[in-house]
Amino acid sequence: QKEVEQDPGPLSVPEGAIVSLNCTYSNSAFQYFMWYRQYSRKGPELLMYTYSSGNKEDGRFTAQVDKSSKYISLFIRDSQPSDSATYLCAPGYSSASKIIFGSGTRLSIRP
Amino acid sequence: GAGVSQSPRYKVAKRGQDVALRCDPISGHVSLFWYQQALGQGPEFLTYFQNEAQLDKSGLPSDRFFAERPEGSVSTLKIQRTQQEDSAVYLCASSLAQGATEAFFGQGTRLTVV
Numbered sequence: 001q002k003e004v005e006q007d008p009g010p011l012s013v014p015e016g017a018i019v020s021l022n023c024t025y026s027n028s029a030f031q032y033f034m035w036y037r038q039y040s041r042k043g044p045e046l047l048m049y050t051y052s053s054g055n056k057e058d059g060r061f062t063a064q065v066d067k068s069s070k071y072i073s074l075f076i077r078d079s080q081p082s083d084s085a086t087y088l089c090a091p092g093y094s095s096a097s098k099i100i101f102g103s104g105t106r107l108s109i110r111p
Numbered sequence: 112g113a114g115v116s117q118s119p120r121y122k123v124a125k126r127g128q129d130v131a132l133r134c135d136p137i138s139g140h141v142s143l144f145w146y147q148q149a150l151g152q153g154p155e156f157l158t159y160f161q162n163e164a165q166l167d168k169s170g171l172p173s174d175r176f177f178a179e180r181p182e183g184s185v186s187t188l189k190i191q192r193t194q195q196e197d198s199a200v201y202l203c204a205s206s207l208a209q210g211a212t213e214a215f216f217g218q219g220t221r222l223t224v225v
């Protein structure tokens with residue numbers, strides 16, 4: 001079993017829709033939970049970062065972590081064509097360790 | 112520039128050839144990471160430096176892979192006797208703090224072994 005499981009998509013939604021992206025993980029030692037966004041032929045860029053369980057909101061983006069069910073979510077409100085990218089969930093053991101990436105979900109927002 | 116810089120952007124190597132990939136992290140960043148990303152997959156961890164010390168090399172797939180950061184800034188990932196399965200994008204990331212929670216990635220080096 002992979003440490004991080006993520007539906008690869010592709011996921012295609014119309015502009016303005018609410019998007020829900022999800023990951024599950026197996027290791028309860030993960031404490032840091034990140035979402036990275038990767039545009040085609042670019043490196044990943046950090047989108048959201050949360051520590052332990054709970055919600056974090058940043059503009060149109062909300063990250064949710066449920067450690068009891070080992071479930072990570074990213075919600076995008078009022079989606080825009082510029083949100084079209086691959087979204088990678090990335091839990092980490094501690095602030096001083098490597099990140100484990102999911103396989104990424106490819107998202108396309110139709111104008 | 113202010114970001115992580117990787118060179119070359121593209122590299123084509125004949126099977127059996129040695130290659131060296133360079134990473135210039137953001138100035139002053141303590142931590143440096145190398146990742147390998149196969150097509151359609153997420154990045155896979157290779158190795159981690161804190162300054163010049165290589166603290167974790169558990170992800171290096173074989174003894175053909177070697178990384179160094181001798182002065183705690185620029186890093187080089189070397190692959191000896193390249194194989195076709197080494198074809199991937201190699202990503203470098205750096206972070207100011209001790210860990211990876213706010214790592215900044217370069218654009219990567221796309222290696223194709225023919």
